[in-house]
Amino acid sequence: MSKKPIIGITMGDASGVGPEIIVKSLQSEHVYEQSHPIVIGDAKMLGRAAELLEANVTIKEVDVNFDFTATKFGEIACYDLDLLPADLPFGQVSPEAGHAAFEYLRTAIELANEARIDAICTAPLNKEALHKGGHIYPGHTEILAELTNTKDFSMMLSSPKLKVIHVTTHVGLLDAINMTNPERVYKVIRLAHETLTNSGIDQPKIGVCGINPHAGENGLFGYGEEEEKIIPAIERATEEGINVEGPLPADTLFFRAQRGDFDIVVAMYHDQGHGPIKVLGLEAGVNITVGLPIIRTSVDHGTAFDIAGKGIVDERSMLEALRQAIELAPER
Known part of the structure; x- marks a missing residue:
């Protein structure tokens, strides 16, 4: 069995730049040399981002039965929750996207608790959308603390x-x-x-x-x-x-x-x-x-609604967040 850590990457708010920074980051072969990345989100949103970026990758829809150590460069494995419409607008506050962002994180926490993944790396969510989606939390940190019973x-x-x-x-x-x-x-x-x-x-x-x-x-x-x-x-x-x-x-x-x-x-x-x-x-x-009892890293920027869907987002913070998640994650 591979000893490389499995990193669960939550897609965040799909109306923002989350899908784009994930696709851009997972075009780096170094990420796959050091880890097994699994995206937790909506495969069709990643596919839309890949098409927008003209990325030379395929999106592979997977479920709980997939061997998370079977990832390979050039193929983005997405644990597909299929929560969003294919025509979700870019750059707009959406209750559906806010709810989906919560569900991506909740699922990642479950997978971490079951030792299916070794660390979580989160793309940004939008707090207004999160609240309109029915989840009244200040942000990722407080959700993680509550769902892991961390004081x-x-x-x-x-x-x-x-x-x-x-x-x-x-x-x-x-x-x-x-x-x-x-x-x-x-x-x-x-x-x-x-x-x-x-x-x-x-x-x-x-x-x-x-x-x-x-x-x-x-x-x-x-x-x-x-x-x-x-x-x-x-x-x-x-x-x-x-x-x-x-x-x-x-x-x-x-x-x-x-x-x-x-x-x-x-x-x-x-x-x-x-x-x-x-x-x-x-x-x-x-x-x-x-x-937390779970390793969690994240980009240090927001959903950037103003540039979402334009293919110009900078993925360096996500790459650094992935690097630190890999470094902090326990060896399998």
Whole structure:
């Protein structure tokens, strides 16, 4: 039996660029040299993308009885759920596409739980479409956590120069500040430490952002959030031997981290962490959900409705997400 990992690739929202980035990425022979990729989605949507891109590939519809290690370059194996109409419009919010994106992910989680696949790599979904399709979640991360019964998890963004893990993600800024507390900050610091230690980094250096400008500057800015919500968590982690520093002003911390002073940054809220990663290069960023019993990576961009169906999408983030899924997946 092949020891290469089987990577389940969910198609995401088929009205967006998901089918295109998958077809483009699976024209890379290197992906097949390192893994067995299985797309979980709608075969006809992949066929439409392949025709649009004039890709020299065939789409093979498969089901649960298919040997997932029997993939071969030039043939894209699709675990076909057949949920969408062939004429689904590009670039439009669709309840049908939102529901289908949820079902692709739910099926991938089932396959991972059954050890049929070794990791999940997700193409982007559209949150408005997801909600209109009847699934009220902020995004992939929360669906994965609920369907795997995971309580302590976090979103980690990874790029060649910077890694960021988040205390809060898809909530408004006021809610993010209210939700931040010493226990949650401590758990995210621990997740960062464990994730990097498991990846082979001995005593990873962790930098923690403040909430306010200048990390509050000893109470000059804000209402003591750093002292109340962050410092107790850092002190607890330090007592346990974790190499952590902070709270530090976010503007200088991110500069120092990409320079190499830190292995990972703990961000307090969504834009605090996402902004620097995307400035450094959207095409190289990867989203990894840590704390799950399943390896999951994803592109670090959205459905790009404005360019969907035009054949011009950049697949480099998907290729990087696949590379990291392959690297993190356990050997069969």
